[in-house]
Amino acid sequence: MLDVNEFENDHFILRVDSPYSLNYLIFVQNVFLNNRDGSHHFPSVDSSKWNLLQHDDFQAKFKSIWDEVVRKNTQSPHYDYNGVLESDAPLYRQLFEGNVKGDYGFSESIRLFQSWWGSIFFGKGAVEMVYVAEGSEIYDELAIAIKSKNLMIPNNQLTIMLLYDKQTIVAQNITPYHYLLPMEELFLNKNNIVMNILNNLP
Numbered sequence: 001m002l003d004v005n006e007f008e009n010d011h012f013i014l015r016v017d018s019p020y021s022l023n024y025l026i027f028v029q030n031v032f033l034n035n036r037d038g039s040h041h042f043p044s045v046d047s048s049k050w051n052l053l054q055h056d057d058f059q060a061k062f063k064s065i066w067d068e069v070v071r072k073n074t075q076s077p078h079y080d081y082n083g084v085l086e087s088d089a090p091l092y093r094q095l096f097e098g099n100v101k102g103d104y105g106f107s108e109s110i111r112l113f114q115s116w117w118g119s120i121f122f123g124k125g126a127v128e129m130v131y132v133a134e135g136s137e138i139y140d141e142l143a144i145a146i147k148s149k150n151l152m153i154p155n156n157q158l159t160i161m162l163l164y165d166k167q168t169i170v171a172q173n174i175t176p177y178h179y180l181l182p183m184e185e186l187f188l189n190k191n192n193i194v195m196n197i198l199n200n201l202p
Contacts, residue, residue, distance in 0.1 A: 012146055012153050014139045018127045018162040019080040021069045026165050027113045028095055032058055033168060041165060050105030051097040059169050061094055066170045074178045085110050127164050127183060134186040141194040176202050
């Protein structure tokens, strides 16, 4: 997590991160959708040799894994890190057929994701730079709202988890004190982000 993505005053801390785990799932989701529907989400790759699960099986398994990964991210700030796809490989491996071709597809998907996500100018770095440029006032608006409404936040901390693209297969998770923010919201729904975060609080 970049230091610039932690904002703090007497009222609360806002942590902003772009998790490897959730963005990898968005990456695989988009590959699946592109090859199923002819969609044009990033990345556009031929996954015919990846042996992803088929249609309904993939979507059901994806929803289950997504919920589990969101839970793990919200329960522990230490779950997500650069090696999480290897350390928790059995979880993510379930999106692929249980054969040698599925093994290849899983390892190839990680290799491709990490080569993009780990770049300074693309992937994680670019997502965080966009947030700094377009979303920096979110903290100030939240600070004012929390103080004026006298809201009690556990540990005085909220977390925004940045996603490079939107969830399509799964609905927006309602998770108090953790907000999943697809990048497009900064451009298409910016005025409602703070209200959505506050409405998400119990």
